[in-house]
Amino acid sequence: MLILTCPCCGVTGEETEFHQGGEAHLKRFGPGASDDEFHTYMFAKENPKGVHFERWRHNNGCGKWFHAARDTVTLEVYGTYPAQTLEPPKEIRDAITAKRPGWTWREFA
Amino acid sequence: MSEAVTPLNGARFEGLATIEDAGLTGMITLRGDLASKEVKDAVQKAVGLDIPAQRQAVSGQGSAVLWMSPDELLLICAYDSVSQTIATLEEALKGQHFLAVNVSDARTYLHLSGAGARETLAKLCPVDLSEAAFTPGMFRRTRMAQVPAAFWLDEAGTFHLICFRSVADYAFNLLKTAALPGGEVEIYG
Numbered sequence: 001m002l003i004l005t006c007p008c009c010g011v012t013g014e015e016t017e018f019h020q021g022g023e024a025h026l027k028r029f030g031p032g033a034s035d036d037e038f039h040t041y042m043f044a045k046e047n048p049k050g051v052h053f054e055r056w057r058h059n060n061g062c063g064k065w066f067h068a069a070r071d072t073v074t075l076e077v078y079g080t081y082p083a084q085t086l087e088p089p090k091e092i093r094d095a096i097t098a099k100r101p102g103w104t105w106r107e108f109a
Numbered sequence: 110m111s112e113a114v115t116p117l118n119g120a121r122f123e124g125l126a127t128i129e130d131a132g133l134t135g136m137i138t139l140r141g142d143l144a145s146k147e148v149k150d151a152v153q154k155a156v157g158l159d160i161p162a163q164r165q166a167v168s169g170q171g172s173a174v175l176w177m178s179p180d181e182l183l184l185i186c187a188y189d190s191v192s193q194t195i196a197t198l199e200e201a202l203k204g205q206h207f208l209a210v211n212v213s214d215a216r217t218y219l220h221l222s223g224a225g226a227r228e229t230l231a232k233l234c235p236v237d238l239s240e241a242a243f244t245p246g247m248f249r250r251t252r253m254a255q256v257p258a259a260f261w262l263d264e265a266g267t268f269h270l271i272c273f274r275s276v277a278d279y280a281f282n283l284l285k286t287a288a289l290p291g292g293e294v295e296i297y298g
């Protein structure tokens with residue numbers, strides 16, 4: 001069971017109040033993209049053992065989307081941050097580094 | 110004009126807590142910039158109340174303003190004054206980016222009171238409802254068993270609970286089952 005804090009309404013609630021919305025920080029490819037680009041965007045998702053970044057929605061609460069950094073092994077939530085960001089903020093990356101030095105995820109570290 | 114009835118049509122149950130249909134209630138969704146002076150003034154004009162802080166409710170005589178999300182409020186007023194209240198909001202917010210919609214008939218509105226009220230609700234929602242954690246004036250949107258629900262607690266210790274109309278029976282039966290005598294947990298003393 002994950003305990004998440006919604007950065008939009010401030011509620012700290014358990015997982016069932018929220019809904020996971022897939023991988024975070026995806027770069028979208030649409031019209032004009034090559035088949036390879038679209039295929040990669042659509043199907044090639046991260047499936048890490050360890051640090052992971054996801055989109056979540058507070059669907060039984062304020063209804064807003066946000067980002068979460070968590071660990072798929074320990075189920076620890078390193079932090080949540082607004083949906084309106086293109087990369088994990090420094091304090092989130094630092095929190096992960098404190099627990100998992102040397103972590104990487106896509107282009108982030 | 111058809112005669113409006115609530116989905117629960119006056120249902121009431123007395124057990125560890127008292128669960129009752131709150132009756133026809135005016136409910137207006139208001140979306141906009143909650144930090145703006147215009148929205149603050151419009152809400153004041155419409156229901157005579159201030160905008161609540163994050164996850165709070167402010168209430169008056171038969172009216173309330175509930176904090177739904179960073180850009181959304183739910184205004185509670187008399188059922189037959191909804192059109193007038195929306196007209197007041199629309200007049201006051203002319204030219205602003207906002208939305209005011211009558212959702213009175215899309216919701217069911219319940220009261221939950223009595224000694225076992227906190228425990229009854231806590232059986233169904235993943236929320237700390239102890240007296241220390243959940244105090245009067247607090248508002249919370251969450252999950253009640255399998256459906257979304259929202260509730261706030263007034264000074265008299267009554268929970269005001271809102272669910273979608275389509276799940277009114279389900280919500281009432283959930284609460285009723287949770288409040289059946291014999292099911293005391295007494296977690297809150």
Ligand SMILES: [Zn+2]
Nearest residue numbers: 006009058062
């Ligand atoms: Zn939220």
